[in-house]
Amino acid sequence: MRPIKALRADGMPIGELSRLCGVNIETIRYYEKIKMLPAPLRTEAGHRVYGPKETRMLAFIRRGRELGFTLDQIRALLNLGGPEKASCAEVREIAKHHIEDIRAKINDLTKLERLLRKTVAQCSGGKVPDCPVLDILDTQGRIKTSRT
Amino acid sequence: MRPIKALRADGMPIGELSRLCGVNIETIRYYEKIKMLPAPLRTEAGHRVYGPKETRMLAFIRRGRELGFTLDQIRALLNLGGPEKASCAEVREIAKHHIEDIRAKINDLTKLERLLRKTVAQCSGGKVPDCPVLDILDTQGRIKTSRT
DNA sequence: CTACATCCTGTAGCTGCTACAGGATCAAGG
DNA sequence: CCTTGATCCTGTAGCAGCTACAGGATGTAG
Numbered sequence: 001m002r003p004i005k006a007l008r009a010d011g012m013p014i015g016e017l018s019r020l021c022g023v024n025i026e027t028i029r030y031y032e033k034i035k036m037l038p039a040p041l042r043t044e045a046g047h048r049v050y051g052p053k054e055t056r057m058l059a060f061i062r063r064g065r066e067l068g069f070t071l072d073q074i075r076a077l078l079n080l081g082g083p084e085k086a087s088c089a090e091v092r093e094i095a096k097h098h099i100e101d102i103r104a105k106i107n108d109l110t111k112l113e114r115l116l117r118k119t120v121a122q123c124s125g126g127k128v129p130d131c132p133v134l135d136i137l138d139t140q141g142r143i144k145t146s147r148t
Numbered sequence: 149m150r151p152i153k154a155l156r157a158d159g160m161p162i163g164e165l166s167r168l169c170g171v172n173i174e175t176i177r178y179y180e181k182i183k184m185l186p187a188p189l190r191t192e193a194g195h196r197v198y199g200p201k202e203t204r205m206l207a208f209i210r211r212g213r214e215l216g217f218t219l220d221q222i223r224a225l226l227n228l229g230g231p232e233k234a235s236c237a238e239v240r241e242i243a244k245h246h247i248e249d250i251r252a253k254i255n256d257l258t259k260l261e262r263l264l265r266k267t268v269a270q271c272s273g274g275k276v277p278d279c280p281v282l283d284i285l286d287t288q289g290r291i292k293t294s295r296t
Numbered sequence: 297c298t299a300c301a302t303c304c305t306g307t308a309g310c311t312g313c314t315a316c317a318g319g320a321t322c323a324a325g326g
Numbered sequence: 327c328c329t330t331g332a333t334c335c336t337g338t339a340g341c342a343g344c345t346a347c348a349g350g351a352t353g354t355a356g
Contacts, residue, residue, distance in 0.1 A: 015333060025334090026314060036302090045321055047334055067260055071312070095268050103259045106254055111217055113250045118242050161353095163302060173303090174345060182343090193352055195303055219343075 010041065021058045028058065036061060036071055060131040070100060158189065161201040169206045176206065184209060184219055217246060 020023045031037040037123045057078070064074040071092055080091050106136060166173045179185040185205060188196045206224070212222040221242055228239050 013334070023275050024314080027312080028335090030313065038184060043321095045334085046336095047321080065312090067264065070259070085204065092268055096265055102257050102264070106257045106261065108255045109216070109250050109257070113254065116215065116243055116247050116250070120240055122238060122248065163316090172345080175343080178344065184324070193303085194305095213343090269338095275337075 011049040011054075014048050014050065017050045017055060017058065020055060021059055021062055023062050031058070031061065036113070068102065073098060090119065159197040159202075162196050163197065165198045165203060168203060169210055171206055179206070179209065182219070184223065215246075216250065221246060228286050229233065 010035060012020070014025055017023075029035065032039055037054060040050050040054055043049055050079075060078065061071075061074055062140065065071075069077070076094055077091060080094075089145055160168070162173055165171075166176060173178075176185065180187055183254055185202060188198050188202055191197055208226065209219075209222055212225065213219075217225070223240055225239060228242075
């Protein structure tokens with residue numbers, strides 16, 4: 001049984017796909033290894049040959065990553081959007097869940113930023129022994145132990 | 149030369165430090181390995197013994213991580229806040245830089261959230277063939293398909 | 297004295313890549 | 327036809343910052 005072969009004319013090599021999608025070569029091979037992308041056809045010499053299908057898929061993955069989806073979430077989305085065009089409701093669920101994650105992250109970061117900003121504002125920048133920035137980091141009195 | 153030894157009475161074992169600081173045991177040992185924490189004294193049997201100094205240090209690190217500082221940043225802060233109580237200006241610089249990073253991250257996430265929220269809002273949840281969520285992920289027409 | 301908790305070292309795994317090493321293959325110029 | 331240089335291949339190891347074992351050695355309570 002011969003592995004399916006392709007001619008160069010059937011598609012593009014990995015480097016071109018890489019440039020096209022803005023995903024670097026090693027990442028593409030990595031996606032193949034972890035089965036985010038199907039194994040493509042190969043030329044006689046063993047070079048990968050990609051067609052428009054893979055291009056769309058990879059572009060989808062890249063976009064998903066840009067939007068902060070994990071590879072697992074993207075996998076789920078790919079499966080849902082796959083051949084059977086499953087229910088949009090499921091897609092919606094994944095996206096909504098992701099939005100909640102994002103909101104939570106924004107909240108945390110916003111609180112953090114306020115705290116740090118306020119603290120830095122109090123900082124003279126001189127050689128003060130009690131630097132307010134170090135103070136918020138320092139936990140003296142907050143942990144249940146004693147002295148020093 | 150004998151390795152410095154300690155009695156149990158001199159301090160606490162790693163498990164207690166772990167509970168005290170809310171940092172898990174393996175992480176403490178990991179910090180020691182990467183030299184975020186100094187190697188503590190040991191009992192005759194080789195068990196680590198921690199005192200208040202290490203406790204404060206670990207608590208400082210933990211707090212820094214909570215505030216989103218990288219270990220390298222925290223290392224820098226620890227050095228600055230160290231024996232010489234170096235200039236507050238340097239601490240301030242690190243913190244300000246970190247704040248900028250946070251702001252950038254918040255901005256990205258906020259844009260993202262708006263996009264996703266808007267998209268999900270358009271989603272009926274039914275079995276529509278064209279799911280808007282999949283559409284923003286899909287890049288058809290956006291990639292420089294075939295010959296550029 | 298026996299459980300059982302806690303400690304030790306060391307290694308491998310996680311996510312999402314990136315960066316080699318050490319070859320094979322391809323396309324173009326001489 | 328041959329050489330150069332770009333591109334391809336596989337495989338492994340590394341990044342941050344941990345976490346999770348395996349397989350022992352100790353400590354402590356009943």
